[in-house]
Amino acid sequence: MAPPYVYTSHESFTHDSIASLAFDWERMGNPGIAPRPPFKVYLPRNTGDVVRAVKEARALGQKLTLRSKGHSSNDLVLAEGGSILALQMMDGxxxxxxxxxxxxxxxxxxxxxxxxxxxxxxxxxxxxxxxxxxxxxxxxxxxxxxxxxxxxxxxxxxxxxxxxxxxxxxxxxxxxxxxxxxxxxxxxxxxxxxxxxxxxxxxxxMDKRGTILHNRPRFARTMEDFITRTTPVIMDPGEARMERGVFMEYPVGGRKLVFGQFSTYLDTAQSRWKTLVNRVSYGFLHGMGMLAGRLPRRLDVLLKYVGTVGVMLSPRYASIKNVEVFTDRILDSSVGDPTRMLIVLGPAEKYGVLFRELFPLFRDYRDRYGCFTFLSLYVKAIRSEYLGQGDGAKPFCELMFYVGTRPEALTQERLDALVARVDAACIQHGALRYMHTKTSRDPAIRQRVDPNERYASRTAEPVSSPQRPVEADGAHASPGVLGRASAPKHPPGETKHS
Incomplete structure (x- = not known):
């Protein structure tokens, strides 16, 4: 008897293989990227195993890179020729x-x-x-x-x-x-x-599968209309249980389809009819998700277009769980155009400013260099004590740029320049970056866009002594290497996307 199907947004590869240790999420933006395999992998099962691995690496002068499933695209979870501490077996x-x-x-x-x-x-x-x-x-x-x-x-x-x-x-x-x-x-x-x-x-x-929410959507056909319609619910979500939106420019037959949709999910009186609508509509969408990535290429691409329409025209009623896992169970990220994401965490009052500055930036790169195909921007409201440094009522927003790429046109130089401009806009407007998506490599810039750096001055003593930097062959780094401003002080860590 065949095992039950396990949903995944990337049928073309698995996280749990030896080969996967040579890649991070960068492979989604550039499927032809060269593998960067580690030399040594530790697979701890408990805290004691982690202690043994850390002490062994320290005694050998080896730098450890943390990793679980490898979702980062910011060069955080790879250790070419080095040592990885892989945590996926610590899953209890x-x-x-x-x-x-x-x-x-x-x-x-x-x-x-x-x-x-x-x-x-x-x-x-x-x-x-x-x-x-x-x-x-x-x-x-x-x-x-x-x-x-x-x-x-x-x-x-x-x-x-x-x-x-x-x-x-x-x-x-x-x-x-x-x-x-x-x-x-x-x-x-x-x-x-x-x-x-x-x-x-x-x-x-809570009953995530049994509780049905009412989706109250807002639609827009232009960027300005989308910003106008969504700003009030980004600033004040009110009674919304859940919410999210997406604005998209999609090439269709030599023209561009421009469309925006924002879903506000509210409590509603429960009924059999609403439960039935949820089951039928999401049953259809999830059925497409089961097929995604498993069909001949042309059919797969066509199915992705249909699935994208399903995302944009979200069903009227949805269970909490269906809202949570929505796109992951419908679209396969490894089908069609390679995709890349960059995420900004901004003060809610800067939502419109950041939207108007950054979305046209991606549009300009698409038009000038032909490096992007479709452009989309997913948005959510956030209230976070961590981002607000103790003020959980301060409003923030997520702007996730999710774009189709042409890797041959999106050279490393162009990508670095684009990322630098995104980071510069964040610094100018008091916004931050979600650090598992690509940021500038300059430590001084990273420090200004990293939410974690806001807490550096609140720690009286160093959290943990840094690992000793080493050369690629495992020898201790020379004093010249240790003295460089760009030399890493701490090992990069395991990261995941929203």
Whole structure:
């Protein structure tokens, strides 16, 4: 008997293979990219194994790169010729405390599996990504965004405490009431300040599959109309349980289809009719998702066009779970044009300014260099104590640029120049970057766009001693290398996308 189908947004490859260790999410933007395999891979199963690996690497003068599923496209999870600490086997769900409404998990636990465990007991994760392979440690290392982030914040805002291993091999704990400075540095720290091994995460009583929400959509045919219609709900989501929107320019037959849609999901009286609409509409969309990536190429591309229409014309009624996993169970990212994403986290009052400045920037690159095919911008509202530095009421927004690429036209030089302009706009307007998507390589610029750097001054002592930089062959770096401003002070870490 064949095993049940497991949904994935990329049928063409798996995360759990030796070959996958040579790639990160950059392969989605450039499928022809050369592999960068590591020389050594540690596969810990528990905290003790992590301690052994860290101490061994330290004794050998080796730098460890953290990795779980490899969703980063910011050169954080690859170690060509080096050593990787792969955390995907640390995937245990250690226990649910129903009274305190907390679940304890290992760092490599896939949040989709954690949520399945919780739903069987009447609970759910308040913030979860739409991708089924996102892990707890990875999401906490970069932030973690969902359609409910205007209510519950980032995923890391729902983390109550952590166990981690320092780069000296010591096991420590920190949390909201214990060593708070370190807690805020490790959260969103992309693995630079130690290895997260366990997390205690808040859960919420809810029936994610049974509770139906009413989708109240807004539609727009121009960029200005979309900004005008969505600004009020970005600034003040009101009673919305969940929300998200997308503005898209899609080439169709030599012309460009321009369309925007924003869904606000509200509580509604439950009924059999609404449940039926949810089951039928999402059953159809998920049926397409099961076929996506498994058909002949032309049929696959056609199916992706149909699926994109389904995303833009979101069903009127949806369960909480169907809103959470929406695009991941409909579209296959490895079908059709290669895709790339860049994510900006901006103050909500700068939403329109950033939209008007950055979307035309991508349009200009498409028209001048022919390096992009379709352009889309996904938007969400966010209220986050972490981003607000303790002010959970301060409004933020996510602007996720998701674009089709022509890799032969999007040279590294052009990509670097585009990223530099995005980073410059963020600095000018007080916005930040989601650090698992490509940013400038300049440490000074990264420091200004990294949300985690806002907490640097709040930590009285260094969180963890840096690893000693080494040459590619494992020899200790020369004093000249150690003295460079661009030399990494900490190992890059495991990251995941929203």
């Amino acid at each position: 769900i250690l226990g649910l405390d129903a009274e305190r409404r907390q679940v304890t998990v290992q760092s490599g636990a896939a949040l989709a599996e954690v949520d399945e465990f919780l739903m069987a007991q009447g609970f759910g994760l308040p913030v979860i990504g739409d991708h089924s392979h996102i892990t707890a440690g990875g999401f906490a290392s970069v932030g973690g965004i969902s359609p409910a982030s205007h209510r519950y914040g980032l995923f890391l805002d729902t983390v109550r405490e952590l166990q981690y291993v320092t780069w000296e091999g010591e096991v420590r704990r920190c949390g909201r009431t214990e060593d708070v400075g370190t807690f805020h540095r490790i959260l969103g720290g992309t693995g630079r300040f130690g290895v997260i091994t366990e997390l205690v995460v808040d859960v919420v009583p």
